[in-house]
Amino acid sequence: MPPKTTTTTFITTVLLLLTVTSVTPKSTIEPCSTNNSCTALLGYTLYTDLKLSELANLFQTDPINILSINSIDVSQSDVVSHILPSQLFLKIPITCSCVDGIRKSVSTRYKTRPSDTLSSIADVVYGGLVSADQIKEANEIDDPNVLDVGMSLVVPLQCACFNGTDNNMPVVYMAYVVRPVDTLAGIAVRFKTTVTDVMVVNGLGGGDDVEDGDILAIPLSACASNFPRHAFDYALSVPSGGYAVIANHCVQCSCTPGSRLYCQPASMSVSCSSMQCKRSNLMLGNVTVQQSSAGCNVTSCDYGGFVNGTIITTLSSSLQPRCPGPQQVPQLIAPPIVVSPDMVSAPPTPASPDMVPAPAPSPFQLSGAPIDSLPGSVVPSTSSSLVFPPSANGPSGTSSRACTLVNPLSSFSLAMVLVLFLKVMFPFL
Known part of the structure; x- marks a missing residue:
């Protein structure tokens, strides 16, 4: 039979644990x-x-x-x-x-x-x-x-x-x-x-x-943008795995592998200004490649920011060691x-198979x-x-x-339940 003092000490400790901050x-x-x-x-x-x-x-x-x-x-x-x-x-x-x-x-x-x-x-x-x-x-x-x-x-x-x-x-x-x-x-x-x-x-x-x-x-x-300071979407930064829909919902940008910001017409774009690059047949987000002995000539139509209600597009060309594949955007x-x-x-938290979740x-x-x-x-x-x-x-x-x-209140309730339980288990208390 456990000593009374030991059991009392145990109860006191539990009560303190239930009521301390x-x-x-x-x-x-x-x-x-x-x-x-x-x-x-x-x-x-x-x-x-x-x-x-x-x-x-x-x-x-x-x-x-x-x-x-x-x-x-x-x-x-x-x-x-x-x-x-x-x-x-x-x-x-x-x-x-x-x-x-x-x-x-x-x-x-x-x-x-x-x-x-x-x-x-x-x-x-x-x-x-x-x-x-x-x-x-x-x-x-x-x-x-x-x-x-x-x-x-x-x-x-x-x-x-x-x-x-x-x-x-x-x-x-x-x-x-x-x-x-x-x-x-x-x-x-x-x-x-x-x-x-x-x-x-x-x-x-x-x-x-x-x-x-x-x-x-x-x-x-x-992926961070490099749009000009006077652009409405200056300092745009898009987290990986997501999109930013900008320019009055006309353009959507995402962060592609290699931490490159890639922008294209938004899927819901309507009544948007022209997104075709000047002096080119390319539309925003389009890329052309041409293999050469020196590498791959890549031309792209990129987004340059939303300025005074106008979508700015820029045509860029570069020589790369190999031709890029299709853009990989978040699904x-x-x-x-x-x-x-x-x-x-x-x-x-794992639940019992027969438990039915309550409606929200x-x-x-x-x-x-x-x-x-x-x-x-x-x-x-x-x-x-x-x-x-x-x-x-x-x-x-x-x-x-x-x-x-x-x-x-909840601490007191738990304490009372615990005391009653111990009283039943240890009637000598």
């Missing part, structure tokens, strides 16, 4: 001191079935840009009304600005609905990409428990630019919310980068690991109607969820004015960790 989400913050902006990405998982137009409205971005960056075919009829399935993981393009010395996007606004709370908006609707405290601060809300229906809230979403480079190579940065099953190695493999790069970008030490709710800046390899997929394992943010809750149902039933996500305030210039060899950010209390 836990260290939760850390986030990567990029200090800044200039007014320039960049196109960044958000890694977002749909919390319910949403029309493409609803998703675009959630982030105030172009629905065609959402599809193209994820290599989803935009040419299908009525694609904006297509319903995207719950739990689908997508990259969402946003404009990342410098506000109060911190990189973030402030172009997103959310209109409150009945039963919304700051926590449900932050943790459910926006998937932990922002915290309730950040929304409260950005909107100068005195009482977070009182939200009028129809309020227009600024949603300050985390993002990063880091000069659009990583190890002197062009990249686009994506804010990614870590899921319970994620590891640094798994994240690196999924997004075709390295553990070292993820650690350096996010200021992680050798002993650091990622936890559920952490927000990491993930460098995605990209387009049909707008998804179901979620396959490779379309979610993390590997799904509606936005109204989720918005009305009580605070203590939602996952916690508290990230540092973004009002800091500290500025640290990025290093010459890559990004330099700060990784901050904030604390939140474990739900005391």
Whole structure:
């Protein structure tokens, strides 16, 4: 029979573990001191079935840009009304600005609905990409428990630019919310980068690991343009595996093998200005080759930017050692109607064969969820004015960790169940 003191000590230890505070989400913050902006990405998982137009409205971005960056075919009829399935993981393009010395996007606004709370908006609707405290601060809300229906809230979403480079190579940065099953190695493999790069970008030490709710800046390899500064799409950078639809939806550009930006007429282009190169029969994206004893003469009609509403095309010729093959562009997929394992943010948890998945809750149902039933996500305030210039060899950010209390009610309930169980097992207590 175990000594009473030993059992009592065990119970006390368990109770302490259930009621102590836990260290939760850390986030990567990029200090800044200039007014320039960049196109960044958000890694977002749909919390319910949403029309493409609803998703675009959630982030105030172009629905065609959402599809193209994820290599989803935009040419299908009525694609904006297509319903995207719950739990689908997508990259969402946003404009990342410098506000109060911190990189973030402030172009997103959310209109409150009945039963919304700051926590449900932050943790459910926006998937932990922002915290309730950040929304409260950005909107100068005195009482977070009182939200009028129809309020227009600024949603300050985390993002990063880091000069659009990583190890002197062009990249686009994506804010990614870590899921319970994620590891640094798994994240690196999924997004075709390295553990070292993820650690350096996010200021992680050798002993650091990622936890559920952490927000990491993930460098995605990209192709950078060299359009003139006066072009509307100056400094365009397209991540590998996706497209950018530009010039009033007339041109689509992708990152081909060899990190070369390749642009061609968009599949949905209508009423577009001429895309034929002057003094040539070649159209935008066309290439001719002619083998010679000295090599291969290659002539191409390239995109030169969108200037004053006009598509600029340039004819270029070069002598190459060998003739190039056909352009290899990312494969387009049909707008998804179901979620396959490779379309979610993390590997799904194995389920029993006889388990039937429950239908996705509606936005109204989720918005009305009580605070203590939602996952916690508290990230540092973004009002800091500290500025640290990025290093010459890559990004330099700060990784901050904030604390939140474990739900005391749920902890108490678990403790009572444990005590009752031990009372039955050890009646001498």
